[in-house]
Amino acid sequence: MEKVLKNEEVVKQPPLRPVPKNQNRKPPRNHKWFQPQGDIPHKTYVAISISSILLLFALWSLLTYSGLVDPLFLPTPTDIFQSGIILFTEYGFIGDISITVYRVLVGFAAAAIIGLPLGILMGTFKPVEAFFEPIISAIRYMPASAFIPLFILWIGVGELEKVTIIFVGTFFSLVLMTAVEVGNVRKELLEAAYTLGRSNFGVLRSVILPASIPGIMEIIRLILGWAWSYIIVAELVASSSGIGSLILESQRMLKTGNIIFGILTIGVLGLLSDLILKVAIRKAFPWHYGR
Known part of the structure; x- marks a missing residue:
């Protein structure tokens, strides 16, 4: 009897399947490199970033040192470096840099001081959004450079005109993007705060602001990059100082090396400000980025 039961049990057991050959293999180390939102080691990230810069520099050197491109249109890296030395030693380029940085920071700071509170209120209270959004949305699509003739007519060609261009170029987008970020705060958090007895402004202070500040800071970082692009527009018109003014004067004298060095300086300044904010x-x- 026991033998019969044992035979039945043996029959009921599922047959063993062979283990695939590749099942026990470990995944390669770089299997997450191209995974959506996957992470890579910091050293690898830096190495890839540096390699892209070196590749661009190698292509530039190949085109210029080989004579494939006329130096009038694209000077060699050596010529650009020499132009930079001349600008710093003979033309007081450090003064132009300081003036440009001052204009960018003042114009953007004014936009942030006024635009951030307005954007927070628009994202929090629907009546405020309904009142301001149509006007701000319409003006946002108007290029800041189109206002230059009006600014010259209204406030002249002094420092205020340059700062105002930076302000107009960044203010309206900063307001709308901040409002969108604040409006995306999870409704469950607001309901939990109301359940605990918070008032309307208490919810704004204790829930909405803490939840949206990291995103707002990323918006500030993004819009600051736009401010660096608008400074050239501001300084190309009726300006006797700044990097934009130097670029315009170099264009009249066909000094391509000075033009490229000025553009590279703007890029380096913008990159430094971006890295500092990042x-x-x-x-x-650190809790927002999981690091």
Whole structure:
């Protein structure tokens, strides 16, 4: 009897399947490199970034040192470096840099001081959004450079005109993007705050602002990059100082090396400001980025 039961049990057991050959293999180390939103080691990230810059520099050197491109249109890296030395030693280029940085920071700071509170109120209270959004949305699509003749007519060609161009070029987008970020705060958090007895402004202070500040800081970082692009527009018109003015004067004298060096300087300044904000944001809000 026991033998019969044992035979039945043996028959009921599922047959063993062979283990696939590739099942026990470990995934390659770089299997997550091209995974959507996957992470890579920091050293690898830096190495890839540096390689892209070196590749661009190698292509530039190949085109210029080989004579494939006329130096009038694209000077060699050596000529650009020499132009930079001349600008710093003979033309006081450091003064132009300081003036340009001052204009960008003042214009953007004014836009942030006024635009951030307005954007927060628009994203929080629908009546405020309904009142301001049509006007701000319409003006946002008007290029800041189109206002230059009016600014010259209204406020002249002094420093205020340059700062105002930076302000107009960044203010309206900053307001709308901040409003969208604030409006995307999860409704469950608001309902939980109301359940705990918070008032309307209490919810704004204790829930909406803490939840949206990391995103608002990323918006500030993005819009600051736009401010660096608008400074050239501001300084190309009726300006006797700044990097934009130097670029315009170099264009009249066909000094391509000075033009490219001025453009590269703007790019380096913008990159430095972006990196500073990026590091500061991740240090201030490590819980938001999971690091």
